[in-house]
Amino acid sequence: MAKVAAIIGGGVIGGGWAARFAIMGWDVRIFDPDPEAERKMSEVMANAERSLPMLYDVPLPARGKMTFHSSIAEAVEGASYVQESVPERLEIKHKTLAEIQKHLDPEAVIGSSTSGFKPSELQEGAKDPTQILVAHPFNPVYLVPLVELVPGDNHDPRAVDWARTVLTEIGMYPLVVSAEIDAHIADRFLEAVWREALWLVKDGIATTEEIDNAIRYGFGLRWAQMGLFETYRVAGGEAGMRHFMAQFGPALKWPWTKLMDVPEFTDELVDMIANQSDAQSGQHSIRELERLRDNNLVAIMRALKGQGAGAGLLIKDHDATLRGALEDSVPLVTMQRKVPVDWGDMNGHMNEGRYGQVFSDASEELMAHVGADQAYVDAGNSYFTVETSVKYLVETHIGEDITVETTVKLGEGKKLRLWHEMKRQSDGEILATCDQFLLHVSLETRRSCPPLAHVQEAVERLAKAHGSTEGNVQGSE
Amino acid sequence: MAKVAAIIGGGVIGGGWAARFAIMGWDVRIFDPDPEAERKMSEVMANAERSLPMLYDVPLPARGKMTFHSSIAEAVEGASYVQESVPERLEIKHKTLAEIQKHLDPEAVIGSSTSGFKPSELQEGAKDPTQILVAHPFNPVYLVPLVELVPGDNHDPRAVDWARTVLTEIGMYPLVVSAEIDAHIADRFLEAVWREALWLVKDGIATTEEIDNAIRYGFGLRWAQMGLFETYRVAGGEAGMRHFMAQFGPALKWPWTKLMDVPEFTDELVDMIANQSDAQSGQHSIRELERLRDNNLVAIMRALKGQGAGAGLLIKDHDATLRGALEDSVPLVTMQRKVPVDWGDMNGHMNEGRYGQVFSDASEELMAHVGADQAYVDAGNSYFTVETSVKYLVETHIGEDITVETTVKLGEGKKLRLWHEMKRQSDGEILATCDQFLLHVSLETRRSCPPLAHVQEAVERLAKAHGSTEGNVQGSE
Numbered sequence: 001m002a003k004v005a006a007i008i009g010g011g012v013i014g015g016g017w018a019a020r021f022a023i024m025g026w027d028v029r030i031f032d033p034d035p036e037a038e039r040k041m042s043e044v045m046a047n048a049e050r051s052l053p054m055l056y057d058v059p060l061p062a063r064g065k066m067t068f069h070s071s072i073a074e075a076v077e078g079a080s081y082v083q084e085s086v087p088e089r090l091e092i093k094h095k096t097l098a099e100i101q102k103h104l105d106p107e108a109v110i111g112s113s114t115s116g117f118k119p120s121e122l123q124e125g126a127k128d129p130t131q132i133l134v135a136h137p138f139n140p141v142y143l144v145p146l147v148e149l150v151p152g153d154n155h156d157p158r159a160v161d162w163a164r165t166v167l168t169e170i171g172m173y174p175l176v177v178s179a180e181i182d183a184h185i186a187d188r189f190l191e192a193v194w195r196e197a198l199w200l201v202k203d204g205i206a207t208t209e210e211i212d213n214a215i216r217y218g219f220g221l222r223w224a225q226m227g228l229f230e231t232y233r234v235a236g237g238e239a240g241m242r243h244f245m246a247q248f249g250p251a252l253k254w255p256w257t258k259l260m261d262v263p264e265f266t267d268e269l270v271d272m273i274a275n276q277s278d279a280q281s282g283q284h285s286i287r288e289l290e291r292l293r294d295n296n297l298v299a300i301m302r303a304l305k306g307q308g309a310g311a312g313l314l315i316k317d318h319d320a321t322l323r324g325a326l327e328d329s330v331p332l333v334t335m336q337r338k339v340p341v342d343w344g345d346m347n348g349h350m351n352e353g354r355y356g357q358v359f360s361d362a363s364e365e366l367m368a369h370v371g372a373d374q375a376y377v378d379a380g381n382s383y384f385t386v387e388t389s390v391k392y393l394v395e396t397h398i399g400e401d402i403t404v405e406t407t408v409k410l411g412e413g414k415k416l417r418l419w420h421e422m423k424r425q426s427d428g429e430i431l432a433t434c435d436q437f438l439l440h441v442s443l444e445t446r447r448s449c450p451p452l453a454h455v456q457e458a459v460e461r462l463a464k465a466h467g468s469t470e471g472n473v474q475g476s477e
Numbered sequence: 478m479a480k481v482a483a484i485i486g487g488g489v490i491g492g493g494w495a496a497r498f499a500i501m502g503w504d505v506r507i508f509d510p511d512p513e514a515e516r517k518m519s520e521v522m523a524n525a526e527r528s529l530p531m532l533y534d535v536p537l538p539a540r541g542k543m544t545f546h547s548s549i550a551e552a553v554e555g556a557s558y559v560q561e562s563v564p565e566r567l568e569i570k571h572k573t574l575a576e577i578q579k580h581l582d583p584e585a586v587i588g589s590s591t592s593g594f595k596p597s598e599l600q601e602g603a604k605d606p607t608q609i610l611v612a613h614p615f616n617p618v619y620l621v622p623l624v625e626l627v628p629g630d631n632h633d634p635r636a637v638d639w640a641r642t643v644l645t646e647i648g649m650y651p652l653v654v655s656a657e658i659d660a661h662i663a664d665r666f667l668e669a670v671w672r673e674a675l676w677l678v679k680d681g682i683a684t685t686e687e688i689d690n691a692i693r694y695g696f697g698l699r700w701a702q703m704g705l706f707e708t709y710r711v712a713g714g715e716a717g718m719r720h721f722m723a724q725f726g727p728a729l730k731w732p733w734t735k736l737m738d739v740p741e742f743t744d745e746l747v748d749m750i751a752n753q754s755d756a757q758s759g760q761h762s763i764r765e766l767e768r769l770r771d772n773n774l775v776a777i778m779r780a781l782k783g784q785g786a787g788a789g790l791l792i793k794d795h796d797a798t799l800r801g802a803l804e805d806s807v808p809l810v811t812m813q814r815k816v817p818v819d820w821g822d823m824n825g826h827m828n829e830g831r832y833g834q835v836f837s838d839a840s841e842e843l844m845a846h847v848g849a850d851q852a853y854v855d856a857g858n859s860y861f862t863v864e865t866s867v868k869y870l871v872e873t874h875i876g877e878d879i880t881v882e883t884t885v886k887l888g889e890g891k892k893l894r895l896w897h898e899m900k901r902q903s904d905g906e907i908l909a910t911c912d913q914f915l916l917h918v919s920l921e922t923r924r925s926c927p928p929l930a931h932v933q934e935a936v937e938r939l940a941k942a943h944g945s946t947e948g949n950v951q952g953s954e
Contacts, residue, residue, distance in 0.1 A: 047771060050876055055775060055779060056792065056795070056815075057838065058796050059799075061799070138695045140770070143771060143775070143778070144698060145791050146690075146691060177682070181682050185677065188673050192669040192673045193670060195669070200665065201749060202746055202749070206654065207757070208707075209757035210654075210662065211662065211706060212703065212704025213704065214625070214666075215666070216702055217621070217650045218622075218663045219666070219667060219700075221621060221701050224693060224697040224700070225693055225697070226787070227688065227691075228685075228689060228692055237489060269678070269679055279684075294617065295528070296780075296781060296787065299784050300701060300780050300781065302532060305532070306818075306819050307773050309702055310703070314648070319534055321646075322533065322536075336536035337533070338533075341528075342783050352865075353835070354830070356829065356833025357834075359830075384869065386868065387868045388866070390864065392862050399531075
């Protein structure tokens with residue numbers, strides 16, 4: 001069917017849907033009676049345009065055409081998929097759905113963004129109830145992949161298939177929820193946590209910030225990758241899920257939350273969960289799951305470190321307390337570190353692309369050492385790298401401890417030439433080398449100029465100590 | 478005080494503590510009566526040694542000495558901090574704590590890993606109750622930063638300070654919980670979610686795997702960075718936290734979870750939460766918070782993509798469906814992409830180190846194009862990069878759309894020389910160039926050798942079409 005989606009109801013949710021569809025190459029036809037709709041949606045679209053394509057390492061399809069329409073009838077013309085995101089009042093939903101169905105191609109499907117209504121409620125009195133499904137997304141819709149797809153008892157498998165195909169094609173993960181239930185699945189957890197959180201704040205046990213920190217520095221990091229049950233499967237260790245449940249089971253009777261309507265902890269329930277957990281994760285040993293978990297935790301925390309956020313900011317601050325001044329050796333030891341998992345490929349090798357990172361980080365250490373540190377840059381002065389030549393000598397592996405030794409080959413005026421050797425710590429073997437040429441620039445004029453006196457002196461002192469032999473860099477190999 | 482920690486009780490938790498202390502430079506003295514303790518702890522230590530240092534970009538302190546002792550008396554000798562992780566039975570805890578206190582320096586502090594007991598319960602009958610605090614960690618202790626530090630009413634501020642100092646020094650985030658409460662804070666949420674999850678499985682609404690997917694493809698990604706309240710603050714939009722609560726408030730009365738003992742939704746509670754949220758996040762506008770959230774989501778999902786896990790695997794799979802065959806143009810367009818946030822520095826520039834990534838990714842595209850794809854590599858053949866020279870011409874920014882054009886300058890026998898130009902899409906300006914020399918190797922012999930015939934032909938065809946001028950690479954600039 002044609003890649004044409006109708007978005008009925010704008011705002012943050014409708015805007016997120018529109019952005020996802022358009023960025024993934026669908027034409028998007030929008031109806032929203034709010035006179036502010038176009039402005040609001042264009043703001044969401046700008047956020048989405050900036051961030052969604054960053055997730056991808058391939059060119060995306062040509063953007064779909066986005067048009068605004070003055071009626072539902074016009075908006076749904078030619079659409080093969082409609083997403084309804086009007087306010088959460090059943091009479092509004094019914095009226096809107098009826099108007100959509102009056103004009104929509106009978107082969108098309110309607111997804112509703114509702115978090116509160118079950119499909120049977122939405123379908124009441126509909127011309128074709130099987131055309132209406134719940135497709136409940138999560139904010140921001142243009143980035144978070146989960147969408148709960150709830151067809152209800154009265155459904156047409158072809159409609160469910162089409163919805164699943166469309167949602168997958170725009171990069172989402174349609175979780176088909178076969179039973180109708182209030183709040184679907186994810187919002188039940190959010191609601192339980194919300195209720196407990198309200199108690200904690202109300203009772204003065206913790207503030208909103210303390211609660212957020214308890215989540216983002218703790219189990220939030222685990223849940224971003226494995227969720228609840230697989231995390232506990234690992235915690236259970238070799239003894240497995242049944243062992244974990246036996247340990248954790250009694251807590252159901254304890255006042256560990258104020259939410260006390262608990263299911264009975266029977267052998268049958270334990271079996272059910274242990275068997276489902278086996279089906280889900282049984283192909284991995286606990287050792288493998290531990291490895292996956294740790295790799296993901298390292299990668300997530302390093303990702304957050306790059307953004308200076310959450311648990312990554314803690315590590316960044318900790319880095320700063322551990323960072324010592326560079327010792328004035330010849331050559332300078334500008335890096336001593338372990339190759340982290342996020343620098344590797346699936347086969348355990350350090351990616352070719354990360355050698356540039358290593359030598360760039362090494363030269364930043366040298367910069368700080370000669371006084372061209374962040375404050376120097378903030379004051380409008382900097383060294384820019386003009387050219388680097390990297391030689392790849394020996395493969396490097398994830399987890400290897402590496403060292404970079406740096407020699408100043410030339411330090412005259414605005415010119416700086418560095419020679420880096422990256423070595424394996426265990427045996428000193430040279431893994432790669434880098435010849436790096438930098439020019440000092442003024443960040444104001446964006447032109448090259450000599451460094452400030454204290455940096456100039458430090459660079460010249462190093463060049464002399466390192467036996468600078470201008471122009472003869474290759475000689476050091 | 479001396480950097481000597483005693484670890485009483487091994488296992489997964491005690492082992493995680495021991496590893497963190499030792500890797501951060503503390504001597505660690507261990508007591509555990511389990512004859513398997515040394516083996517179990519060395520397995521945890523191996524996991525920790527592999528992963529914890531990967532979080533850091535600086536050299537870590539020299540490893541502490543790790544010793545095993547046959548009695549508590551011997552283990553706590555000279556320790557300034559003791560971490561108790563014995564089984565969760567109060568009489569065992571009391572006996573252990575009494576023995577520790579008998580031999581421990583009165584200035585030292587004892588943290589208990591208990592999740593179930595309040596400090597007042599642990600302190601009952603103690604020689605010096607103020608020496609005993611709850612210090613509740615989260616698995617894996619060597620990676621997850623959160624530790625709940627609960628001193629109880631009967632505490633000595635100096636002991637709390639020392640515990641906080643020690644825990645921060647080993648890279649953790651001590652969340653001081655001032656009120657005693659069952660299960661402290663984080664486990665209350667875990668327990669609420671666990672109870673709801675048991676209902677969903679028991680009632681046949683969702684399997685363990687579906688629940689895990691609902692978490693890790695949805696709100697888990699949000700919670701890893703912002704937690705609960707800040708996430709909702711953003712969802713509330715410009716209208717703020719009060720608006721969000723007004724919308725979400727009525728759900729407290731709805732059957733959105735089976736956990737129904739809910740706090741009363743009063744204006745007072747709304748004010749309390751809105752005010753705390755202002756104190757926590759009020760320094761950022763909603764636009765700024767949206768930007769932070771989106772950057773973190775992109776970085777986390779890309780980190781998971783690198784590991785082929787969780788939401789990142791979804792995107793990787795989606796990449797594959799979007800990836801088209803390279804068109805046979807001259808030059809080849811080997812990359813069209815947006816510079817993602819995880820390639821940038823805090824000032825919005827693309828890191829120098831990531832240029833290597835760009836050109837390495839571009840040459841991988843070319844490899845696939847000539848038939849040297851993953852299957853070719855799996856069969857034991859590959860091109861290895863021997864040398865790259867990158868020229869940095871113009872600064873590149875996060876979010877810019879870039880293209881790489883690649884020319885085959887030489888394709889003879891085992892030799893391959895590529896010339897890449899990275900351009901800004903909007904105006905075609907050349908941002909950087911790369912001269913890359915590769916050799917074909919046999920992965921079996923690890924020596925250079927000619928490529929297989931079909932690859933050789935494809936490479937020669939390209940070299941001819943691209944007007945290969947052997948040895949004169951610079952001429953193309």
